[in-house]
Amino acid sequence: MKLKLIGMVAVAALVGGVTTASAQEINVVSWGGAYTKSQIKAYHEPFTAATGIKVNSVDYNGGLAEIKAQVEAGNVTWDVVDVELSDAVRGCDEGLLEPIDKAILPPAPDGTPAEKDFVEGSLTECSVGSIVWSTVYAYDGDKITGTVPTTMADFFDLAKFPGKRGLRKGPKANLEFALMADGVPASQVYELLATPEGVDRAFAKLDTIKSQVVWWEAGAQPPQLLADGEVAMTTAYNGRIFNAVATEKKNFPIVWDGQVWDLDLFVLVKGSKNREAALKFIAFATDTQRLADQAAWISYGPVRASSNPLVGNHAEAGIPMGPHMPTAPDNFKNALQNDFVFWADNADQLNERFNAWLAK
Helix, strand or coil: CCCCCHHHHHHHHCCCCCCCCCCCEEEEEECCCCHHHHHHHHHHHHHHHHHCEEEEEEEEECCCCCHHHHHHHCCCCEEEEEEEEEHHHHHHHHEEECCHHHHHHHCCCCCCCCHEEEEECCCCCCEEEEEEEEEEEEEECCCCCCCCCCCCHHCCCCCCCCCCCECCCCCCCCHHHHHHCCCCCCCHHHHHHHCCHHHHHHHHHHHHHHEEEEEEEECHHHHHHHHCCCCCCEEEEHHHHHHHHHCCCCCCCCCEEEEEEEEEEEEEEECCHHHHHHHHHHHCCCCHHHHHHCCCCCCCCEEEEEHHHHHHHHCCCCCCCCCCCCCCHHHHCCCEEECHHHHHHHHHHHHHHHHHHHHH
């Protein structure tokens, strides 16, 4: 990895030298809560200050349904959307997203071209990566004491650790967790999920806790479920749990075993009415300094190698952020990368099966 600081000259260059006020606005869609706050502080506010272009934040719960509806209706109101990798690939394949010329991206401060500075796989035809995040599980350390959960199998063990479980309402990550809890090595999860027997085995494992599950859909919900005592343990996006620990002083230990890590990326909706301003925003938000700044607000790692040495302490709590990143060595011992190809190819049929299973 090549490490360097970015200077103000580079910042000015990537926004095209635009420094005067403008009445233009763009709508940037993301996942809300502490994550969107990190983006507002690191990306939106500095971008508006540099360009005069106002950024309106819009929340959603992921997926391509709303993007598809806007594109097919010819009434596109979203410009930039923060998506998961499988949706970036699938949305591009389905013609819902605009290709992005990577020449708009500024190089690293030492001159390394952007395409060599980004983590492998974080630049696709229609997307530009921003963060590494993961789905983990956590528990309330004030309520579970003595023997504490340490493995993915513990999450599914209602006898050893009684109580409700929080799970995201959908198959992604849940099927992977179920297989790992059933003894499947992380390296074999997707090979098995590609077979009918593997899918059956994952749903059978989910059956064992289904009666105790509280389903969540928005990222802000899991820490709230823990805080309200509605669940004993819950899966969650790692940054949301970190935020509850760092800013609300909650005792919510994260269990990193079996974490499913992924990338988030910015895409440009096909037919965006503010295409040029949206592309400026994407270039600005994914430069070396902005990605490092974002990591000062929530524990999601930057996808640029040159950003990593700039990651310091939490902007408000002063906590060193490095040990809380999904990719920290102690957290990454048994990690599984979300297979975006698998999910791009199988999301429809597994969503359908999941919804049918849920309705039983």
